[in-house]
Amino acid sequence: MRIVVTGATGNVGTAVVRRLAGEHELVGVVRRPPAEPSGPSASVQWVEADLADDRSVARLEAAFSGADAVVHLVWGFQPSHRPELLEAIGVGGTSRVLRAVVAAGVPHLVHMSSVGAYSPRRDRRPVQEDFPTDGIPGSPYSRHKAAAERMLDRFEVERPETAVTRLRPGIIGQRAAGSALLRYGLPAVVPAxxxxxxxxxxIDRSTTIPMVHADDVATAVERVLQVVPGGAFNLVADPHLTVEHLAEVLGARHVHVPMAAVRAAVSASWHARVQPLDPGWIDLAAAVPLIDRGRAERELGWTPAVDAVSTLREVVDGMADRASRPTPALRPRTAVDLARRLVRSGPVSRRREP
Structure with missing residues (x-):
């Protein structure tokens, strides 16, 4: 199969490339291609395109030509102080991908949605894929994921000849994303x-987080490419992470702080440019529903190989060790690199990486 993967150098993209390389003809569409592709990425045909820019559509159409499927992974997490750019990348980028899919006649689109697309939880029961996807109002990330879902709803009605599969994973982790997660979530002055x-x-004692390993998400991508199902699939590992799990893995003592107080602290420090994590992530953590993976098990034969606690431990170890991959998105976090980019382009919450 000829498969085009947008965002092939990121957290999920690198896992998808590892899973599919050697078995399929892969095209990676990214804003910053690897300077010296190695390992699985060496077999990928790289196409440079900025999905936040309308000029990318022509490049996408050319890249999608002859493709059996497009796996759309591109999404933005920083700069958090430029929500209009994040919307242009996520929502606008999805719109441009859809235009190119139509122009190139691609028969199957796999869209990486998120648990963040769901509406606020009603209770603690895991929800299935028919739960509303109107997003969580206080979270820009959630609002944008929900907007992309509405776009796909319209697309499926207007273009029934194209199969659309939506994957809705929990928080996705792997060791190699450690350096990237540090840049996204911690001030530059904080050592790994x-x-x-x-x-x-x-943190509030009610916090519960659905999580899944990047390699397990890549396996789900492979399954949907084989089966070509329609609709949505929740992807999550057991157990849903509680504050007890978080404290154990971090080696910290949990102290209950009401979610409103946590949000206020994060909001104040974000507005003061002390740290790059916007308060919408606290709103998401407070309201995100637990999810049920039953449909993926039944229809894809998918079960996660890595449990959520092990995934969290791998992520924390990766952050502490500044784990990375040889791609621009997952590059090592070093003091020299942080200082150079801070002087040249400002804090990560305002800049777009060159």
Missing amino acids: GAVRLLPVLP
């Missing part, structure tokens, strides 16, 4: 090793 030195975890 501080992740292992957290004495207390001040």
